Amino acid sequence: MNYVVLSRGDKYSNELTEKFHLLAAERGFTRNDKEPDIVVSIGGDGTMLHAFHTYLERVDEVAFVGIHTGHLGFYADWKADELEELIRMMAETRPRIVRYPLAEILLETPEGVTGYISLNEFTLKGVDGTLVVQVNINDEQLETFRGDGLVISTPSGSTAYNKSLNGAVIHPSIPSIQLAEIASINNRVYRTLGTSIILPQHHHCDIISKKDQRLLLTIDHLSIQRNDIRSIRCSVAPRKISFARYRPFPFWNRVRDAFIDYTELD
Ligand code: NAP
Secondary structure, eight states, X not given: OEEEEEEOSSHHHHHHHHHHHHHXXXXXXXXXXXXOSEEEEEEOHHHHHHHHHHTGGGTTTOEEXXXXXXXXXXXXXXXGGGHHHHHHHHHHSOOEEXXXXXXXXXXXXXXXXXXXXXXXXXXEEESSSOEEEEEEETTEEEEEEEEEEEEEEOTGGGGTHHHHTTOOOOOTTSOEEEEEEEEEOOSSSOOOOOSOEEEXXXXXXXXXXXXXXXXXXXXXXXXXXXXXXXXXXXXEEEEEEEEEESSOOOHHHHHHHHHSOOOOOO
């Protein structure tokens, strides 16, 4: 098995990475940064975002595994003290491959159209003032948005930024994107729905710039600033990310464990 490990970079995650390499060598796994079959992320959900973007070109060929060195994660299901168990299972068992939807945008500027893929979300914000954009769904105008920004999230990203905006938590088996508002202004000129909306795979949404404005576009943890964005087309990406599951990792249990104080009362 060809594998690569990406560490968050802190001392503990780096130590665990070294331990992973030692145990993996004993099992005959091959370190291969260029063409891995398995990408192991050691750190947190943020580390998985880095791992995903590092191996985006090979997303159809690789499966991801997450080990968390802090709190329980949405993408990182193995605990540090379970490392031996994970490597034993990687050597001796076949994983179940679980595939999660991704979001795609096509960014239109005078230079042409550029595509980007996200695992969590895209955000669009004004740099110098409020963002002013028209939102079309399937080529029909929905609304004119003025406010701090818009977030387009994937189902697995729905528990991240989207959730802070009161967006719905979506199960990753539902191929969809969610559009959530950040502080919209509502008056006679600008009127928005005020709730997040969820688009199925066969729909698309266009965000069209309505003035000369410097915009900040984020793609998960990455960001781009431009003053010539004409429009952004958002849809469910044709590609998916694969996770190798060596044991069950139910999404709703993760939601409960991350967000609900699950203290038993005697
Ligand atoms: P960060 O600011 O260091 O971390 C943001 C937090 O989001 C971390 O606690 C991270 O978990 C958590 N997170 C990441 N993906 C998640 C997911 N799918 N579900 C639940 N929680 C998740 O930034 P970063 O590590 O580079 O991550 C970038 C992400 O930060 C963005 O994709 C965005 O979702 C999130 N963000 C959230 C807000 C907000 O909620 N107001 C604002 C900006 C950005 P770990 O500690 O396990 O890494």
